[in-house]
Amino acid sequence: MIEFQHVTKKYSESIIAVDDVNFKIAKGEFVALVGPSGAGKSTLIKILIREEMPTSGRILVADRDIFQLRERELPYYRRKVGVIFQDFKLLSKKTVYENVAFALEVAGVFTSVIKKRVPEMLSLVGLENRSNAFSEELSGGEKQRVSIARALVHEPKLLIADEPTGNLDPVNSWEIMELLFKINKQGTVVLLATHNKEVVDAINKRVITMKDGKVVSDKENGKYII
């Protein structure tokens, strides 16, 4: 499904954020990408969603080199990759419903389809009763669930979670993790970037460890080793 081939990102000769990273992720996998701050996790994710270009290397997603995509193909690629962030990235002046619908509106989806799809997503993340609330009125956990609903609205095959529990307390963190497992069980590949040791050690999934831009470990049922 996803293959990283010798991916390197240098900002200068002395600043190498990602250094010759190679690994594959198969369909339906749940992978935790771990490492301390500055290990290169977020840079790798930015490269994967084409927010940045690598200095060298390739990334194949569904056998397509994403760096060969033309400018006008990028929006369509990004719709196939759901992303959630530590800071949620919600629009504060819009309601829960409107935040999720927004992702469909920019894609030109008909209103009738939006009216059907958004409640389905909100139901999946357990927020069907909060659709008229503004994002400012939500707790951290609820905000992250809205982000997840928005990320899933195009039914992506890949969901990237970049430190999704970074701003959450332990209870909310586990709620989010449970939701991610649920999504993964339905067939979506989940790539979780985190430096939360407790979460990683408890989930018993494949763990790829990065340090100083390099992959130092890649284990099934791994633990947080750094």
Place this chain on the structure above:
Amino acid sequence: MSVVSFWRNRWLSLATTLIIILTLIIISIFSFMVLIVNKTATSLREKVDLVVYLKDSDSEEQIKALREIIESRPEVESIIYVSKTDALLRWQARYSSDEDLKNAVTENDNPLPRSLEVKTVEAEQISTVAEFLQNEDYSPLISQLSYEKNKTLIDRLVSITSFIKKAGSGLSILFIIISIFVVYNAVKITIFARSEELEIMRLVGATDSYVRLPFVFEGVIYGLLAAVVSSLILIVSYNFLNLPLSNYLNNIGYNVSAFIRTSVFQVVGLQFLISLLLGIFCSFWATREHLSK
């Protein structure tokens, strides 16, 4: 969304629109000046002719031969023979309100010379024909050639037109450049204010045109509003200036009032075109950095 953004930053929007209005007014003023001076020069050119005053000693056969020679030249469009009687009638018509002058010339005492009035295809060709007639074969028949006075006036008008065009173009370009930067910055500020929203738009897969469209509309709003206000100023000015200008340019050879009325519509059209292009171009430029990398 563009209208909301325009209203939210209304002081910035007002300043931006005022700069565009000023630019359009300057372009309009110079456009008008060029149009009117050009039209006046063209009209005067049509009135200019070369008058060949003939000697009293010339016979009718000599005059006829001279006329045929002049007529055969490719520069000559038409030629009219003015006899002494014709000249007398013209004199009497011109000074009909002054009895003394009118009666100064009579049929029995008519010093007015016969003449050939030559019209050329282009005004510039008059001097060519005049030079030809200064040839020793023809000059003995001719007492005087008259065209210098009108030619000087036309040359001055052409020179004024050229100066107005250069000065007008220079000032217009300067103000257009200023307007471009002002509109660009206004759109940039709006982009900055909505940067969070734009980031999310890109994240969820919005196309470049979807992201860009509201800002292009904002640029169009600046342009259209400026064009409407500037056009109103132009039309109000026309109503005030039409009569004084028409009286000042009386007898110039064309209907000044009608010409200005037609020109107003042309200049209004030009204003709308320039302001729309300005708004659209600046928005495109300002949004370039924020689109897909």
